[in-house]
Amino acid sequence: MNLISDFWATILVSIATLVVVCNSNVQYTSTYNRHRRVSNRTAVPSPVSSIKVDFESQHVENEFIIVFNGYYKESTRFHYITAALRKTQVETWNIIDRQNLAALLPSDFDVLRINDHTTEGIEALKNHTAVKTVSEEKEVTRALKSLLPGGDDDDEEYVPWRSSRPMTRNSLSLFSDLWGVERHKSRRLLRAAPRGTREITNVLQADVLWNMGYTGAGIKIAIFDTGLSEKHPHFKNIMERTDWTNEKTQDDGLGHGTFVAGVISSQTDCKGFAPDAELYIFRVFTNNQVSYTSWFLDAFNYAIHRKINVLNLSIGGPDFMDRPFVDKVWELTANKVIMVSAIGNDGPLYGTLNNPADQMDVIGVGGINFEDGIAKFSSRGMTTWELPEGNGRMKPDLVTHCSSVRGSKLDGGCRVLSGTSVASPVVAGAVTLLLSAVSDKNVAVNPASVKQALMASARRLPNANMFEQGHGKLDLVKAYQVLRNYRPQASLSPSYIDLTECPYMWPYCTQAIYFGAMPTIVNITVLNGMGVTGRIVDKPIWQPFSPHNGNMMEVAISYSKELWPWSGYLAVSIKASKDAADWEGVADGQITITIESPPGLGEDEPRSSTLVLPIKVKIIPTPPKAKRILWDQYHNLRYPPGYFPRDNLKKNTDPLDWDSAHSRPRRRVFPGRNYQIRRDVDNGLSVIIFADWYNTTVMKKVKFFDENTRQWWMPDTGGSIYQH
Known part of the structure; x- marks a missing residue:
């Protein structure tokens, strides 16, 4: 039970955000012959003002990722799988050939195709002493970006913000339908921005560290994205380019990876934060923006092998249900790889964070504009990942500029774009610069210490809550001062609980x-x-x-x-x-x-x-x-004692209900007891329903409860009324 209070305005705003419209022009679809790893569409999409892509996240039929409890040679892994399947009825199976650099190294997993439709082989593999987990292989489209065409900055088209969630749940990445909901209209992950923008490195005072002689030299940063041209004029320190897809090219066919790399380490024109850093380019997406879990696992393993210091992921998705991916992220950070990831472009709704940015060991970055306002499209907490272990923690960790930022164009020159895909490389570039500045100061550098320094130095924004801004705005110079004097310690995030402090402790402070x-x-x-x-x-x-x-x-x-x-x-x-x-x-x-x-x-x-x-x-x-209300908000933020309802209980990969299309009273689970709304109405509970009603072609039956007759009834409108 919650007391009726003055936060109704906030609730009405949340309801208002349910109606959004997104436009699209051109449609692409991507299908794969998974066994041979051959795409039927690998050409670069032609330049258009926007692109609509029908993407899905799906398990690849009959293919499984076998994760071992250690790193073994190919022959040893083959022996373990053979031994596990020898006494089963499985006769037809094969290990998928992985043609990349990681295949030359010992590995901790294999991709197995079992043609027999039986669970016997899977159970036998799970019971083998050398096998850690068995998971279904996933073909995913953590869609990245279809950049607007452009020449000079003055030619950039200004695109006003539109919500990325037209009644459906989308991932961090563009266009993706990875959460088990219906597909939606297109949106741009990076948006063209208005003229008159400033250099992000000047705004964050990177020149202060440059003038001290620190430019990122000696620090290895990996960029997991769409690749980068070897001859791009902005980059002179590309150490290695690798392709983990099936397209056999390291070049960027979309422009997303080029822009991200430019924010981090461009040496000319729109200069990056760490121009002398050692760049390791990992191309993990096809030109159709498709990837597989196993591609990422191989690329992550190779990053560990190359002893990468910082890893930027301006991408994301619903990988909280993809255990091999999540476990590998943990392994990366355990090996002192500092991972920076975009929090997502799914705002302004709450609980819209994307993985891996919402994991505890990853630096999750949200976005602000140059007026220090939270970008409308920036995703916000609380976390929907690690709920059994972490229970809805505060994210993002911090925010930085993501609107109207200049970065490298695909063919040279600069362009101006927006999105949390910009905010992530801003922080990744800043971290790379910071590491080069403390490399000779005997500072304990690890994923936690760097994250602690960023949090301790962040400047809190006055009009944003903790689930919008985390610890506040990135302050590069102050972060350097904190990090150079750092001593190993533990810390808490947030560092205090004050339920009287508004707006920062919203929604806890509302009553x-x-x-x-x-x-x-x-x-x-x-x-x-x-x-x-x-x-x-x-x-x-x-x-x-x-x-x-x-x-x-x-x-x-x-x-x-x-x-x-x-x-x-x-x-x-x-x-x-x-x-x-x-x-x-x-x-x-x-x-x-x-x-x-x-x-x-x-x-x-x-x-x-x-x-x-x-x-x-x-x-x-x-x-x-009589003065209390039980608030059942479908876009509920509080967990616990709140909850994340699902409209379709069979879609257990989506903790949130983005459609709010409830056709009948249903049971809601509260901590410690079950709650059946009809039962309590029968016992005298009054119910107030807030809804957003408009004409639609979808007709849903709605029943009402008559207090006098104590019966449920349906209005005489042909058995249905308009409802969303």
Whole structure:
């Protein structure tokens, strides 16, 4: 139960965002002969003002990714698979040939095609001692970008922002329908921007570090994208270009990878942040913007082999359900690869973050404009990934400029574009520059320490909440000052809980808590800069600041006892105690936890860090039931005690309901109990329905409940009324 309060305006805005329109011009479809890895469409799309692409995320029939518990030679992996299938009825199977550089190295996985339609072989593989997991291979289209044609900046077409979600869920990447919902109209991941833009490196004062002699030299940065031309005039330090697709070219056919690389490391014209960095170009998408999970796994393994320092992913998708992909991201960061990823262009709705940017060990970057306003298209939290372990944490981690940014064009020169695909390389380039600036200062550089420095130095924006901006706006110079003085430690994100602070702590600050209400649960990310592994020693301790006021609040804590890689979670459940049933005031206290990691190189004692999490809440007397409301918001942000409803319960890959097309009363699951709305209506519950009604060709039957007859009935409109 929630108290009726003044946040209705916010709710109405959320409802208003349900109606959006997106336009499209040209349609492409992509189909694959998966076994032979041959695309039937590999040509570069002709220049058009926009492109509509019908993309799908689908499991490849009869193909499975067999992940082993270590890295083995090809012959050894073949032996393990043969041994597992020998005693089964499976007769026809083969290992898919992977023709790339990683095939020359020991690997931890194979792609197996089993032609027999039986689960016996899969179960046998899962039970083999050398096999870690067996997952279905996925053909995915984390669609990237169809760039607007352009010559000089003055020729760029200005495209006003349009919501990327016309009643359906889309991934970070452009055009993608990866969450199991219906396809939608096209949108641009990078949008052409108005004239008069400024150099992003000047705005963020990269020249301060350049003048100190730091330019990214000696730092290896990998760009996972659409490739880059070897002879592009903006780049002089391309160390290696690799192709992981089936198209046998390292060149960029779309322009997305070229623009991203330019923001990071262009040496001329629109200069990048780290012009002297060592560029490693990984082409992981075809010109039709198609990829496979196994392509990424091979490319990730090769990045580890090449000892990459920073990895930029201006892409994304629903990979929270793709275990091999997620596990490999963890392995990358465990090997000290600092991964930076775009948070997505699916705003302004909440809970629209994209993977891997929403993972705890990855730096997830959102976008702002040059007026320090959150870009409308920038995705925002809370996280919908790691819910069983992390429970809706705060993301993005920070924000930076993503609107009207200059970067390299496909054929030379510069262009001006927008999107969180811009924000990610801004931060990746800044991180590369920072690493070169502290490489000679004996600083403990790892994914957690760099992330901690970025968070600690970020400038908080005054009019944005925590799920829009994270810790705030990137401050490159201050980040350098923090990082050069860094000492290994643990930290919390966010570092405090103040449910009276608005707008930053929205939505928690929109109303006070009271006895009898469902608990408010705030989820904290634990960052461990002391080591890739760690643990929370003993149990966290809750201490009220005042013996009287503090006892008005009850606090329960759940947490990950083992921290890996570099991170964990702390879930704090807050509710008013029985003593506060008739009390009004502010209660506060703190949680104290101790993090411990193994000794560092040359150290004898374990590393330890004690953290304090202050908590402050406003409590009011329990209101009568007539003044309470149970808010069932389909675009619900709060989890828990909120929930992410799904319209189609069979689509378990999508935690959110983006269509809100409810044809009948259904059961909703709340923490600790089941909630059936019809049952409570029968017992006297009043129901208020907010809806967005308009003419549509879709007719849905709607029943109403008559309080007098205590019966459900349907209006006399031919059995249906217009409803979305």
